[in-house]
Amino acid sequence: MILSAIRSSIRICILFVLIQGLNYTQLVRKYTPQPNPYARFGGQFRQAAFCIQLLLLLNFILLLVEEIFKREKLKKFSGLLFTNLTRPICLVYSSFVWINLLVLNPIILWTSSDRWCPRWYGQTIYSLPAISVLFESFISSHETHGYWKPVRYSIYAYLTFGLWHLSLWFLDDRLPNKLFDQSALKQFLFALSIFVLILSWVGIGYLIDWVLFDLPSDNEIQPKIDENRMATKCNEIKSPEVSPSFETSESENTSDGNNSNEDEVGSDGNSDVEDSSDVQIECNSSNNSSKPASSETKKDD
Numbered sequence: 001m002i003l004s005a006i007r008s009s010i011r012i013c014i015l016f017v018l019i020q021g022l023n024y025t026q027l028v029r030k031y032t033p034q035p036n037p038y039a040r041f042g043g044q045f046r047q048a049a050f051c052i053q054l055l056l057l058l059n060f061i062l063l064l065v066e067e068i069f070k071r072e073k074l075k076k077f078s079g080l081l082f083t084n085l086t087r088p089i090c091l092v093y094s095s096f097v098w099i100n101l102l103v104l105n106p107i108i109l110w111t112s113s114d115r116w117c118p119r120w121y122g123q124t125i126y127s128l129p130a131i132s133v134l135f136e137s138f139i140s141s142h143e144t145h146g147y148w149k150p151v152r153y154s155i156y157a158y159l160t161f162g163l164w165h166l167s168l169w170f171l172d173d174r175l176p177n178k179l180f181d182q183s184a185l186k187q188f189l190f191a192l193s194i195f196v197l198i199l200s201w202v203g204i205g206y207l208i209d210w211v212l213f214d215l216p217s218d219n220e221i222q223p224k225i226d227e228n229r230m231a232t233k234c235n236e237i238k239s240p241e242v243s244p245s246f247e248t249s250e251s252e253n254t255s256d257g258n259n260s261n262e263d264e265v266g267s268d269g270n271s272d273v274e275d276s277s278d279v280q281i282e283c284n285s286s287n288n289s290s291k292p293a294s295s296e297t298k299k300d301d
Contacts, residue, residue, distance in 0.1 A: 004067060007139050011064045014132045018057045021124035025050055028117075041171055048161060049125040052093055056129055059086045063136070079143030083205065087133040088154040091201040094130030096194060137205060141213035150202045158194055 029044055044050040062078035065071075136142075168176040175181055179190060209215040 003139075008064060008067050010135060010139060011060050011067070014128070014135075015057065015060050015064070017124060017128060018053055018060070021121060021128070022050075022053055022057070024121050025053075025125075042164075042168055046165070046168065046176060048093060051161070052090060052129055053125065055086055056090060056132060060132070060136075063140075076143045079141075080145065082133070082136065082142050083144040083209070084150045084153045085157060087137065087205050088150050088198060088202045089157055090129035090133045091205070092154065092158075092194065092197040094126060095201070096197055097126045099193075137208045138212065141215060142209070144206070144209050144215050146216055147202060147206050150205070151198055154198045154202065155195070158198075 025044060025047075040046075059078060059081050062074065063082065066074040066078050165176040165180075169180060179187060182190075
């Protein structure tokens with residue numbers, strides 16, 4: 001009960017700061033000096049920070065509601081959204097921004113404590129996403145599908161945002177951000193650094209889930225492995241591959257081989273037959289268990 005109250009309090013604080021940041025973003029859009037790039041087509045959705053704040057706000061609302069009402073489906077959905085999308089995207093974005101600011105890369109600019117970007121607002125859009133998901137990772141367990149699904153979903157998300165900006169370039173006939181004005185080498189290094197950060201942060205998130213909460217558990221992984229192995233064995237039994245030449249030679253030498261084979265069959269042959277019969281029985285039992293039993297019985301005429 002106490003841990004649940006602590007988790008809820010932390011999430012409410014994060015939601016409060018996120019809402020303040022989103023409200024200030026709207027004010028910046030309204031009163032920023034002209035020409036205002038965020039008054040054109042797409043508006044605030046041109047900003048990666050704005051999209052990430054909305055995603056983070058939605059995910060933390062779902063996590064808070066699940067903590068209060070204890071719904072299993074909502075817990076699974078919010079957990080998968082957090083581990084597959086929100087956590088890796090936020091960690092990659094914040095770390096990438098600060099690395100670029102430290103090396104004075106002209107793609108990202110931030111003048112702290114000036115009129116339009118006070119320090120608290122800069123920290124809200126650049127640092128809060130990473131800090132909030134790290135706190136959430138340590139205070140609560142979340143549904144997870146392992147390592148590669150978050151990697152794929154994160155890459156898809158960043159590719160989608162890149163295609164969105166590429167479409168803005170054609171719609172406005174102006175460069176949507178400073179990345180498109182860089183050389184091909186810098187653009188390649190940009191994409192490579194995003195990919196490396198995705199692999200790194202997804203691995204760190206997977207390590208946190210595994211060390212602290214033992215997720216994904218062996219009880220979830222091992223049955224799937226056993227099921228795949230059994231399905232492979234069943235397929236091999238149902239459709240054995242026999243070459244035509246072997247079938248011909250076997251039919252020609254049946255009479256000659258019968259006498260000699262009767263004397264040479266031993267324990268090895270019996271064990272092979274027993275193994276194949278055991279696999280056949282397991283296949284039949286698995287098939288029977290997968291079919292629901294009929295509730296109606298046929299009546300005799």
